[in-house]
Amino acid sequence: MSRAPDTWILTADCPSVLGTVDAVTRFLFEQGCYVTEHHSFDDRLSGRFFIRVEFRQPDGLDEQGFRQGLAERAKAFAMNFELTAPHYRPKVVIMVSKADHCLNDLLYRQRIGQLPMDVVAVVSNHPDLKPLADWHQIPYHHFHLDPNDKPSQERQVWQVIEESGAELVILARYMQVLSPELCRKLDGKAINIHHSLLPGFKGAKPYHQAYNKGVKLVGATAHYINNDLDEGPIIAQGVEVVDHSYYPEDLIAKGRDIEGLTLARAVGYHIERRVFLNGNRTVVL
Amino acid sequence: MSRAPDTWILTADCPSVLGTVDAVTRFLFEQGCYVTEHHSFDDRLSGRFFIRVEFRQPDGLDEQGFRQGLAERAKAFAMNFELTAPHYRPKVVIMVSKADHCLNDLLYRQRIGQLPMDVVAVVSNHPDLKPLADWHQIPYHHFHLDPNDKPSQERQVWQVIEESGAELVILARYMQVLSPELCRKLDGKAINIHHSLLPGFKGAKPYHQAYNKGVKLVGATAHYINNDLDEGPIIAQGVEVVDHSYYPEDLIAKGRDIEGLTLARAVGYHIERRVFLNGNRTVVL
Amino acid sequence: MSRAPDTWILTADCPSVLGTVDAVTRFLFEQGCYVTEHHSFDDRLSGRFFIRVEFRQPDGLDEQGFRQGLAERAKAFAMNFELTAPHYRPKVVIMVSKADHCLNDLLYRQRIGQLPMDVVAVVSNHPDLKPLADWHQIPYHHFHLDPNDKPSQERQVWQVIEESGAELVILARYMQVLSPELCRKLDGKAINIHHSLLPGFKGAKPYHQAYNKGVKLVGATAHYINNDLDEGPIIAQGVEVVDHSYYPEDLIAKGRDIEGLTLARAVGYHIERRVFLNGNRTVVL
Amino acid sequence: MSRAPDTWILTADCPSVLGTVDAVTRFLFEQGCYVTEHHSFDDRLSGRFFIRVEFRQPDGLDEQGFRQGLAERAKAFAMNFELTAPHYRPKVVIMVSKADHCLNDLLYRQRIGQLPMDVVAVVSNHPDLKPLADWHQIPYHHFHLDPNDKPSQERQVWQVIEESGAELVILARYMQVLSPELCRKLDGKAINIHHSLLPGFKGAKPYHQAYNKGVKLVGATAHYINNDLDEGPIIAQGVEVVDHSYYPEDLIAKGRDIEGLTLARAVGYHIERRVFLNGNRTVVL
Structure with a gap:
């Protein structure tokens, strides 16, 4: 439950449709991200998909590149996403x-x-x-x-x-x-x-x-x-x-x-x- | 919490007034009853007194005498009471x-x-x-x-x-x-x-x-x-x-x-x- | 939480290594499986990865093909997996x-x-x-x-x-x-x-x-x-x-x-x- | 549960024997004390009696007289007791x-x-x-x-x-x-x-x-x-x-x-x- 100090959080949600999980996890894999916890839920009554992933990127994350890349993939799913940095303190x-x-x-x-x-x-x-x-x-x-x-x-x-x-x-x-x-x-x-x-x-x-x-x-x-x-x-x-x-x-x-x-x-x-x-x-x- | 097999229960309630607890416990003592658990509560907002006592009477309880005797004492307090026998099964x-x-x-x-x-x-x-x-x-x-x-x-x-x-x-x-x-x-x-x-x-x-x-x-x-x-x-x-x-x-x-x-x-x-x-x-x- | 009547369960575990989540989710996507719930956990103390996915396959799952295909992917990860059918009753x-x-x-x-x-x-x-x-x-x-x-x-x-x-x-x-x-x-x-x-x-x-x-x-x-x-x-x-x-x-x-x-x-x-x-x-x- | 500001607490314990409850409650009544909560428990395995009473004395409690009087009654029961004043703050x-x-x-x-x-x-x-x-x-x-x-x-x-x-x-x-x-x-x-x-x-x-x-x-x-x-x-x-x-x-x-x-x-x-x-x-x- 406790995050390691170098852990990022990715959260996203969009309408329920085939391929939502894969879109996120494949992108993370391609970016070389190491997933430590993944939880997603597809609500069959509201028809909406929710996902939260914790991951590490040992080589350092190219944050801007990550956001741009994911935004492109997300478009097809009308997916909102949020990327939260390791030492986030609101x-x-x-x-x-x-x-x-x-x-x-x-x-x-x-x-x-x-x-x-x-x-x-x-x-x-x-x-x-x-x-x-x-x-x-x-x-x-x-x-x-x-x-x-x-x-x-x-x-x-x-x-x-x-x-x-x-x-x-x-x-x-x-x-x-x-x-x-x-x-x-x-x-x-x-x-x-x-x-x-x-x-x-x-x-x-x-x-x-x-x-x-x-x-x-x-x-x-x-x-x-x-x-x-x-x-x-x-x-x-x-x-x-x-x-x-x-x-x-x-x-x-x-x-x-x-x-x-x-x-x-x-x-x-x-x-x-x-x-x-x-x-x-x-x-x- | 578990009652011994020979345990009676006495419950009563009446308007709050001085002497309610004593009226009950003194009567029980005079009848030779051995009290194993006693809980009473006087509600200061509703002005009402509630009492529940578990007791044994090793020599056997004269149930009718008990009821009559307690009824007399209870009158002055407008107290309702209920006596429940050891093996009570409603x-x-x-x-x-x-x-x-x-x-x-x-x-x-x-x-x-x-x-x-x-x-x-x-x-x-x-x-x-x-x-x-x-x-x-x-x-x-x-x-x-x-x-x-x-x-x-x-x-x-x-x-x-x-x-x-x-x-x-x-x-x-x-x-x-x-x-x-x-x-x-x-x-x-x-x-x-x-x-x-x-x-x-x-x-x-x-x-x-x-x-x-x-x-x-x-x-x-x-x-x-x-x-x-x-x-x-x-x-x-x-x-x-x-x-x-x-x-x-x-x-x-x-x-x-x-x-x-x-x-x-x-x-x-x-x-x-x-x-x-x-x-x-x-x-x- | 309640599974729809046509929901399969895939569970797997293996040593912690990059790509475990992607290996499973990509395979599911390629098979046309619709994921309804996905939960995975990578234990950083024991160095072991655990995953559980619920999914539907509206066109009917080719169970044998699925098992063979996944077994091939799993080999590289030393991953054990188990596929559980919709109406499973042990x-x-x-x-x-x-x-x-x-x-x-x-x-x-x-x-x-x-x-x-x-x-x-x-x-x-x-x-x-x-x-x-x-x-x-x-x-x-x-x-x-x-x-x-x-x-x-x-x-x-x-x-x-x-x-x-x-x-x-x-x-x-x-x-x-x-x-x-x-x-x-x-x-x-x-x-x-x-x-x-x-x-x-x-x-x-x-x-x-x-x-x-x-x-x-x-x-x-x-x-x-x-x-x-x-x-x-x-x-x-x-x-x-x-x-x-x-x-x-x-x-x-x-x-x-x-x-x-x-x-x-x-x-x-x-x-x-x-x-x-x-x-x-x-x-x- | 919350005590009124003028509430005393009396606690006592002694070996189990007939008359313990009555000894306490009768004394309280004779002293004109108004009982607001009374809880006693007689442990049939250890053979010991425990009692806790909350009470008020509107006319003011003669604390010394109370202690002396109760001590006399308590002797016959080998009863330890403790009287706690309304605004007690240890x-x-x-x-x-x-x-x-x-x-x-x-x-x-x-x-x-x-x-x-x-x-x-x-x-x-x-x-x-x-x-x-x-x-x-x-x-x-x-x-x-x-x-x-x-x-x-x-x-x-x-x-x-x-x-x-x-x-x-x-x-x-x-x-x-x-x-x-x-x-x-x-x-x-x-x-x-x-x-x-x-x-x-x-x-x-x-x-x-x-x-x-x-x-x-x-x-x-x-x-x-x-x-x-x-x-x-x-x-x-x-x-x-x-x-x-x-x-x-x-x-x-x-x-x-x-x-x-x-x-x-x-x-x-x-x-x-x-x-x-x-x-x-x-x-x-």
Whole structure:
């Protein structure tokens, strides 16, 4: 599972048709690439093909040549592909409000190298979590949210994302609804953690909803955001057993661990290029 | 956890007030009862007290005297109680349609003594599962369901339940909606297994709903039935991890195991007198 | 995950070297095979390559030509391969003693088609489980085990296996130690379920061992048998949470579910050709 | 599960005999205490009784009178008891080496109040984790370990524990074997996290051992330390699924989450007075 330091990742997807696997593997072979892991899946319901390959090129990869060559082959299949370099570390912006359990977890995993990413900014509608960002020497932007002028705050947020060159935005318990416009801009590049097993308990106060229903399991869902709030494609879900003795505040406490773990898992999959969009579902290879 | 063969169970509940625990434990002590497990819970949100005690009475319990004596004490607390004898085996009616995984599991657990119950009848709207019941030498009643006259089939079902003296009805993937009238009659004495993590995916074809939402976990919910379909108090829930490669039929197959295990767990709790109704929630001690 | 009815499986493994993936996928393409799932793994510690491909051949596969053609390509890689036909159902012999939970579970899964196999015989050193086999119309062989002459019983067992043409032997809680000679004959084609998380609690009475150690989790391990008792390559493991209130008999009861599920999972992987031996470890694709 | 701010905890244990439950509950009633949760367990194999009660005393508890009164009643039962005040926060010393995942997790839980404890010192045989302690404003003691003179380092460690008045010592991946003498001093008041499912993979490099055995599950064990290394009474265990693609370094990474969660769970149980020693096993109420 752990990649050797010189491992590239190739991911691609296209409509289902004969020859997709061969097109990719033959090209890799011709380029002298050594495949260490290969996983492909052809979805017979959506009629779409997905592939993820890890490979090494001991002699050094001619990246430009590789891209051009593969692009030519890919054309016939209407195939999108992405080539990810060995030491890839995406720039990431994390958005938070007041709860810090997910932020603490993400920054810890960055620090020890478990999540290979560079958090270039933490953005919040509250000042509370500045000390945590400071200790990790990460710029913290507090943009006050005026309920009568949400757009101006979102413009500030977007400016940070754009200027930092962030490839991924993580909503680590950011408790504000994003505007459709910002959702559109972040389509496929922002991961949110919702504190319930979606589609159950959408919307506000899911743990209170769960308490009222008397469920015996609570969970969390990490998903890409899209226009439809709490309805974006699910990447990962986690769950824990609870019982009658858990009051709402206990469910919230229990949920913290699940939220942190589930979000970190989803971010890891994203960075390792394991996640593909397949309509409103995801394929995770 | 396993009870010695001479162990009684006392369960009770009443409004929260000072002295509830003492009222029960003092009475048990005065009667010379030896307590082996005691669990009580006072719900500060609903203001209700729940208690379950396992005990032995080596000299033999004067059951009638015990009941009368406790009834007197209980009056002041508006306390309901139930005394369950050492070798208690409730009579059970199981209702099925065509899927047999839950029935097979329940009958197996009865056979080896893991569920101490006497299945006195299997009732179905289809003839398919008769051989399985036959092999276990359990009467099988096939009552054809005429869509234009559901009440007459339900009358037949009810007659079996009543005449058999069943204390518990298990809906082991019975795929018909019960009438409000029958639900009322079965209130608190019928357990259903729903093939989703309620309240998510209520209604028909939950695994297809789950597939469409692209969830990464599927589950099952065992609950008491009440008037509101798929909304009765939850007793137990189970869950399994799935991924993109599970088509709806795979989710259904995966679900079989969870449904069987979750239903058996709920039935076990019920028979061991662990489940208390607390509004629309349950307390499981 | 569920295969379409016309899906073939190709599995292969060989020493790690450049071109292994391409050799397989190019051949499949040249034969006009449509790949639906492809998973390969190159183990950098053992230096061995493993591949499993599911594919369809709409025009009908020339099986003999396919095998010959691939054999030629495979030679250069010292690659072993196996081609499995769409409706493959291996003949299976199940060995049991007195406990029937795994047998009941396996026969149920065969009956409903969840495990595509033909159980051709049940073999036991006790007569107890004959009725269960009878009901499934499967021959039951009771071979009494004389402690002073174990070899003669093993000869009878082996005769059944051989004459039935069984490709797989399942030790479904068979409580006798097999001789090294029989182990050798069954190498790689017999799956055992051990009622602990191996390598913890090897040998007899693992649940009693677990009780004495006060563990908070119990589990089961399905593994191929080999010469070294309870040490064969692990295919699957399952686990459940327990607590102080579980006496040894409760651990045994809890264990039944895990044993059944874990064994069925391992058998399923084996039949679907997902399991590869990699020294004393397995690769499960 | 969450205690109201004015809740006391009473725990006790003694040999099994008639009247133990009544002795405790009657006393509580006579003192006007309101019981919110009561759990008792009588172990029929060890012949020992364990009880844990949460209660409120709205008029204020006469703590000294309570202790004296209960001590008198307890004498006849040879009962040990412990009374824990509402806002109890034990002083804790954490011992670490170089790995910081458990320390980071524990300090985070302290910071947000999920673990009600006061970490009064972090002690290490390495200087690496000082910045983390500094940020939480907790004194960090680096005591270099001279392999030729371990006793002198242990004396320094013990001095910190003693002078700080710590009631609990947490070995959060402290990678040195403690001397029998220090173990004896810490008996019942020090919790260690071992990175395997004990008793499997005792000793050094458990994840490498696990890799070599090809297990499909890895786990962690939190236990009290005693004389016998890696053999103290188990408080909690956690587990995660792994597969063939996990190299030893991946098992180590996967293990971090389990270790943190399992250790935090055990520490929480200890602080909430849920854990009782029962020979070499624990009872967790």
